[in-house]
Amino acid sequence: MNQDQIRHYLQMYLVVGSVNCKASDPITIVKAALSGGVTLVQFREKGADALQGADLLRLALQIQALCRAEGVPFIINDDVDLALEIDADGVHIGQDDENAAEVRDRIGDRILGVSAHTVSEARLAVQHGADYLGIGPIYPTHSKDDAHEVQGTAILCELRENGIHVPLVGIGGITEERAAEVIKAGADGVAVISAITEAKDVHETVVRMKSKVGNTLRER
Numbered sequence: 001m002n003q004d005q006i007r008h009y010l011q012m013y014l015v016v017g018s019v020n021c022k023a024s025d026p027i028t029i030v031k032a033a034l035s036g037g038v039t040l041v042q043f044r045e046k047g048a049d050a051l052q053g054a055d056l057l058r059l060a061l062q063i064q065a066l067c068r069a070e071g072v073p074f075i076i077n078d079d080v081d082l083a084l085e086i087d088a089d090g091v092h093i094g095q096d097d098e099n100a101a102e103v104r105d106r107i108g109d110r111i112l113g114v115s116a117h118t119v120s121e122a123r124l125a126v127q128h129g130a131d132y133l134g135i136g137p138i139y140p141t142h143s144k145d146d147a148h149e150v151q152g153t154a155i156l157c158e159l160r161e162n163g164i165h166v167p168l169v170g171i172g173g174i175t176e177e178r179a180a181e182v183i184k185a186g187a188d189g190v191a192v193i194s195a196i197t198e199a200k201d202v203h204e205t206v207v208r209m210k211s212k213v214g215n216t217l218r219e220r
Ligand SMILES: Cc1ncsc1CCOP(=O)(O)O
Pocket: 015, 136, 137, 138, 140, 141, 142, 143, 144, 147, 171, 172, 173, 174, 191, 192, 193, 194, 195
């Protein structure tokens, strides 16, 4: 996948699982987020009372169908086997998951996203074939119980200053109010869970956040 296409996909990136959808259900939330214009969807089913087995597969296939209908790429967090089983558009893996080079071999030219927290982790992930890097938590988050320490937007500047020019998406505590500063610091987009899944109006939140990202990218 070419870098410009990946950069486009990263602009308004929804990360979602049933655990994050308390006020409403995942399908309703994904439908509203897609109508609001999310550019990429990651299925991340993690944490206490996460779905498993047939229930997990059913929800993954339902969300995949919604994304396909809108032409929005659908990727799976962590579970490369599931991604290959349902022919997802890619995977996102962390530093503690399968080695990025091995995953790249297994998924061919599907999208490969890798989490990175330092310049050296970023360099290694790029060498192993990552299409983009997930950077964060930028701000405090309650959606990942084993999140690394909060890094602020400085990590994005540091990566760019150290010659990491691959597509980057910021993640962690990102809200509509904070989106612009994440882009100004060098990210190509924002990855968001609770600011969208817990929003009173999911559609409007996505519309507003995406327009702030787009305006800031154009001003940069
Ligand atoms: C998956 C992940 N990785 C770093 S922070 C985080 C959770 C982001 O969730 P939220 O957008 O609700 O802070």
